[in-house]
Amino acid sequence: MSKATKFVxxxxxxxxxxxxxxxDFHQYLIEHFKVGKNGKAGQLGDDVTIKMEKYSVIIVSKNAFAxxxxxxxxAKFLKKNDLRDYLRIVANAKNSYQLRYYSVDEETEEQE
Incomplete structure (x- = not known):
């Protein structure tokens, strides 16, 4: 049995x-996460647990996934909710991501 992988x-x-x-994001992940041999969305079983905390969502998987x-x-969730123009998802550590705003200030300084 492989070691459980945790992402935040x-x-x-x-x-x-x-x-x-x-x-909403927590529910979206539960409904759309595909795992295991059958690869069907929403059928997590015992392989994957998706928990919600105050400001983060934690995914723990027994099976390896990218x-x-x-x-x-x-990114699909942000696009679906018309937030993709304002927010992006950025890796901030080996096993974690963070939702950040696009920084408009930096872009305008580069254009000048």
Whole structure:
């Protein structure tokens, strides 16, 4: 049996600004996460647990999956909720992602 893998998605900034509902994101991950041999969305079984904390979502998986898959699902959620123009998902550590705002200030300074 392989070691369980733990990933964290930090959503603190958009939750504090009240433009993001963590419960919606948590539910989206549960419904769309594909795992195991059957690969059907929403059938997590005992292989994957997705927990919600105050400002983050924690995914613990017994089966190996690509960290990039989590980024893909988060980006799809942002697109579905029309937040993709304002937020992006960035890796901030080996096993964690963070939702951040696009920094408009840096882009305008580069253009000048």
């Amino acid at each position: 998605v930090d959503c603190m900034q958009p939750i504090r600004d009240e433009i993001f509902e963590i419960s 960290k990039r898959y989590l980024k893909y699902l988060a």
